[in-house]
Amino acid sequence: MATVIDGKAVAQTIRSEIAEEVRALSQKYGKVPGLAVVIVGSRKDSQSYVGMKRKACAELGIKSFDIDLPEQVSESDLIKQVHNLNANPDVHGILVQLPLPKHINEEKVLSEISLDKDVDGFHPLNIGKLAMKDRDPLFLPCTPKACIELLSRSGVSIKGKRAVVVGRSNIVGLPASLLLLKADATVTIVHSRTPQPESIIREADIVIAAAGQPMMIKGSWIKPGAAVIDVGTNAVDDPTKKSGYRLVGDVDFAEASKVAGWITPVPGGVGPMTVTMLLHNTLEGAKRCFEKNH
Ligand SMILES: Nc1nc(=O)c2c([nH]1)NC[C@@H]1CN(c3ccc(C(=O)N[C@@H](CCC(=O)O)C(=O)O)cc3)C=[N+]21
Numbered sequence: 484m485a486t487v488i489d490g491k492a493v494a495q496t497i498r499s500e501i502a503e504e505v506r507a508l509s510q511k512y513g514k515v516p517g518l519a520v521v522i523v524g525s526r527k528d529s530q531s532y533v534g535m536k537r538k539a540c541a542e543l544g545i546k547s548f549d550i551d552l553p554e555q556v557s558e559s560d561l562i563k564q565v566h567n568l569n570a571n572p573d574v575h576g577i578l579v580q581l582p583l584p585k586h587i588n589e590e591k592v593l594s595e596i597s598l599d600k601d602v603d604g605f606h607p608l609n610i611g612k613l614a615m616k617d618r619d620p621l622f623l624p625c626t627p628k629a630c631i632e633l634l635s636r637s638g639v640s641i642k643g644k645r646a647v648v649v650g651r652s653n654i655v656g657l658p659a660s661l662l663l664l665k666a667d668a669t670v671t672i673v674h675s676r677t678p679q680p681e682s683i684i685r686e687a688d689i690v691i692a693a694a695g696q697p698m699m700i701k702g703s704w705i706k707p708g709a710a711v712i713d714v715g716t717n718a719v720d721d722p723t724k725k726s727g728y729r730l731v732g733d734v735d736f737a738e739a740s741k742v743a744g745w746i747t748p749v750p751g752g753v754g755p756m757t758v759t760m761l762l763h764n765t766l767e768g769a770k771r772c773f774e775k776n777h
Pocket residue numbers: 531532535578579580581582603625626716730749750751752753754755756757758
């Protein structure tokens with residue numbers, strides 16, 4: 484039976500560490516870290532994620548700046564908001580919740596975020612640095628950073644291991660594979676056009692599942708003893724729930740947990756850690772800013 488990695492508990496531990504550092508900064512400089520969370524439109528999932536982020540800020544003593552824009556906002560008005568936040572000295576991190584409405588060019592908006600406030604790590608330059616040897620981006624993208632942190636806090640070493648990332652999205656699969664590579668794993672990415680992904684996944688000591696396909700990874704696909712990090716957050720219909728749905732990962736947890744050495748659950752695995760890494764990035768950004776101006 485696998486050790487189930489309790490993402491909520493690890494996140495809580497890190498959150499108390501962050502809260503402690505926020506108190507220390509506030510004593511030393513008389514200022515607290517600030518995070519701007521920008522949301523466009525009213526997608527229910529985005530509203531819920533943004534709500535979690537703002538609530539977590541409040542709990543840790545980080546000041547949150549809430550920018551809520553209508554679905555029809557123009558690209559140039561959104562960029563104006565980003566420029567305002569870039570210029571605001573009380574804001575140390577800027578997050579533009581994705582996905583954006585179709586009429587807005589996502590890459591263009593993300594490129595306007597000041598590099599030293601890019602707490603999502605989505606600025607093309609930060610991603611470029613992530614892809615290069617011996618270059619360090621100012622911020623690591625939150626979900627990939629959450630995956631690595633969960634492995635290291637569970638005592639799973641990465642160096643020399645075979646890692647397979649399932650999915651190649653800009654926000655998870657691709658940066659996660661780059662981070663694993665930086666940590667000296669031998670990395671393979673499998674995706675929707677890979678024939679027989681199971682035969683490749685079976686060779687992995689570390690699996691990061693980020694395909695967005697409910698329970699696609701079966702227990703028989705997992706190498707015995709492997710570490711399985713499940714990034715999937717898929718809502719599936721469940722009439723027994725008051726909400727009418729429940730969240731499942733990309734991994735068939737019931738099967739895989741019998742084979743794996745470590746596994747993260749959904750919910751309660753990577754999700755709470757993603758938000759925590761955002762807060763951690765905000766703290767880092769604020770620290771760099773306070774030290775520079777001191
Ligand atoms: N600019 C930007 N940055 C992001 O980091 C970003 C984004 N856009 N767009 C959407 C994705 C998704 N995402 C999640 C965050 C927390 C949970 C999370 O905490 N999930 C809980 C469950 C929450 C529930 O019950 O609904 C859990 O897994 O336990 C999940 C998903 C961040 N994203």
